[in-house]
Structures are given as C-alpha cells and as structure tokens.
Amino acid sequence: MRRGLSLLGHSIAIMALTLLTQLGGLAWAVALVFARGTLRRLVLFLAGYAVLWIGASFAAPQFGRVALPCFSSAEAALSFRSPLYCPLNRHYVVPELAAVTVDLAEHMDRVFPGTKTQALDAGFPFITGFPLLPHLSHDDGRKLDLAFYYRDEGGYAPGQTPSPIGYFAFEGAGADCPKVWPALRWDLVRAQSWWRDLDLDAPRQAEALRWLARDPRVEKVFVEPPLAEQLGVWGPKIRFQGCRAARHDDHLHFQIAP
C-alpha cells in the first residue's frame, strides 16, 4: 500500500515538474532510479536538473529555439520580470521572435531612454505542440508575453510591475465577457489588493503596441479592446483573445507568423 502511494506521489511529481519546466520530470525520474533516501534524491534531482538546464541552452538551437537573455545587466533594455522564468525553462523562443523582442526593447530605449522591456512567459526549449501551461497557445516558440510599463509618483518605474511576476494586476479595462465555462479568463478579484499601487505608463505602452502593430514580422498582439482604446491604439493586428482565454489588461501577448 505504502509503495503504491509513493509510486503515485512520484508519478504526480514527475508530471507536475514536466508541465511546469518540461525537463524537471526527467530529472526527478533519474533521481528516483539512481538514488535512495529523500536527501540524496533531492540532491541528485537538483544536480540533474542543473545539467539538463545548461544542456538545453546548448541543444535547443539545434531544434530551432533560442533562450532570451537570462543574465542581462541592470541597465539592459530587455530582461525577464522575475528570476523565476529562466530556471523554469520558460524563456525559449524561435530566433526570429528573439530578434523582434530585442528590436522592440532597443526601440523603446531609444524613444524613451532608460526604458526596460520585460519578458514574461515565452516557451519551452523543445517539442512543438508541448504547451506552456496555463497558456494553451505558447507551444511553438512563436509567442511571448510582455509586462506592461508602469509609473509611480516619481514617474516611470523601470523594472517594476504591480505583481512580482508581471501577471494578474488587472487595469480594470477588460472586455465585457459573460461567465462561460470552460474558460481561462480569471479575474482574481481578491489578489488585486495584494499588488503594488502603480499606474500604467500610457505613453510607453501605446508606443510599444504601435511598434508591434507596425512591424511586419509580428502576426498579432493580444490586448483587451477597452485598454487599446484608452491608449488610442488600433489596427488589424491588435486583437481580442476572446472570452475563454486569459485577460490581457495585465500584460500583452504577441506572436509571429508560422
């Protein structure tokens, strides 16, 4: 009985780590086979995951994905909002998308010197069709989420977002959606009081949206229509993701054509 339960527990751990990081489940399975005892397994898991993580950064380009910069300096125009994205392997895109992202960050820094463009969830290093949950569409390296730009009382707040991971602080500019099921459209009403009080930096946000909508490599950009309207941005590439997908008045999503 105990053995059965522990096997079930390990199976759940392998599945959860695979869904969260793509490679973590493999590291857990290796630790399970080659080490005895919780501490030894944990050490082997961490060591194995570190090896796989480093190996992925070298191997992924052979499979058409590259890592967005994880170790950028404080002054860099492009970085990840949270130190969690890279260790979890959620920072891979196709080279064309990496180029668009770097170009956007450089453009923003040129137009508004000192601007930091911050990436959120991108994609896993391997296997087209392997979704990066909870995003159903981030499965081919051609999609990337970006944090909004914010300001506090002192003006533009580089590197800051109301929530520590850059998601889920809604601007209250969501489309009027009926409650449908199943839907990934979360309002997270209670969480809104947890976040830092920052205002959207409208000029920067509008400029980034306009640049993305203009760039011929970009296929579409998801942002809630009321927010796009507030920012005075429109165009055929600025789209509404629909009422069944996550809200986009806390971050933006863009993608390049296949």
Ligand SMILES: [Zn+2]
């Ligand atoms: Zn997205």
